Amino acid sequence: MRRSPEWRVGKNWVEQATDALLERLSARPALRICLATGSTPLPVYQRLTASPAAFAAASVLLLDEFGGLPATEPERCDAVLRRELVDHVEPADHRTIDVDADDLDSECSAIDQWIDRGGLDLAILGLGVNGHLGMNEPGSDSDGRTASVELATSTIEGAQRYFAGRHRPTWGVTVGLRDLLRAGEVWVLAAGPTKAEIVARSLQGAAGADVPASLLQDHPDCTWWLDPPAATNLEM
Numbered sequence: 572m573r574r575s576p577e578w579r580v581g582k583n584w585v586e587q588a589t590d591a592l593l594e595r596l597s598a599r600p601a602l603r604i605c606l607a608t609g610s611t612p613l614p615v616y617q618r619l620t621a622s623p624a625a626f627a628a629a630s631v632l633l634l635d636e637f638g639g640l641p642a643t644e645p646e647r648c649d650a651v652l653r654r655e656l657v658d659h660v661e662p663a664d665h666r667t668i669d670v671d672a673d674d675l676d677s678e679c680s681a682i683d684q685w686i687d688r689g690g691l692d693l694a695i696l697g698l699g700v701n702g703h704l705g706m707n708e709p710g711s712d713s714d715g716r717t718a719s720v721e722l723a724t725s726t727i728e729g730a731q732r733y734f735a736g737r738h739r740p741t742w743g744v745t746v747g748l749r750d751l752l753r754a755g756e757v758w759v760l761a762a763g764p765t766k767a768e769i770v771a772r773s774l775q776g777a778a779g780a781d782v783p784a785s786l787l788q789d790h791p792d793c794t795w796w797l798d799p800p801a802a803t804n805l806e807m
């Protein structure tokens with residue numbers, strides 16, 4: 572039986588993760604995928620744009636979205652995912668998160684209904700330096716569903732990498748831990764030395780709500796794709 576979570580470390584993690592996703596899509600063309608933005612998955616998305624046909628029957632759900640930004644902001648999660656992947660591969664279904672909806676609770680419920688229609692086959696996630704998954708910050712309810720949430724200070728500071736001082740979002744809407752932990756398969760992508768400590772805590776520390784990514788220790792089919800600097804603190 573395979574170990575889960577398993578981790579794969581290599582300089583070529585982008586190529587390997589891309590190939591693995593194309594294999595999943597080939598085996599199951601109507602794959603239902605939840606996709607993070609942030610910076611880490613972007614090289615994978617860029618490679619995937621060379622294989623648009625693979626997504627013809629797939630359904631894509633945006634993992635999370637910052638609140639309070641102008642509709643035209645190019646670093647909104649929706650804009651990033653469209654620009655980097657969706658506009659190139661045109662999946663059969665693409666569900667975004669309308670953080671500007673008048674009734675945000677209804678929008679969150681509608682996303683839960685989207686998930687409930689067929690579940691999530693695969694969630695591709697990044698990792699916050701505090702262990703967050705999506706915008707599920709430390710202390711989030713492991714049974715929580717799509718919701719409007721406050722961002723942790725480190726997330727607000729970290730987001731300055733995307734917005735270059737233009738905005739300082741303090742909240743967002745995220746798919747909840749319940750549905751991420753129940754996805755058929757979960758991948759976490761982490762690269763660079765700033766992730767080394769939290770990668771080790773998530774994979775080899777005590778599992779608990781204070782490090783949301785550590786809750787994946789109990790997931791039956793979870794793979795971490797790591798570059799060598801992100802893996803330096805792991806005990807092999």
Ligand code: F6R
Pocket residue numbers: 606607608609610611612634635648696697698699700703704705706
């Ligand atoms: C983005 C998201 C976040 C990021 C995380 C890591 O959709 O859900 O949880 O994945 O903050 O961000 P990067 O990849 O920019 O280091």
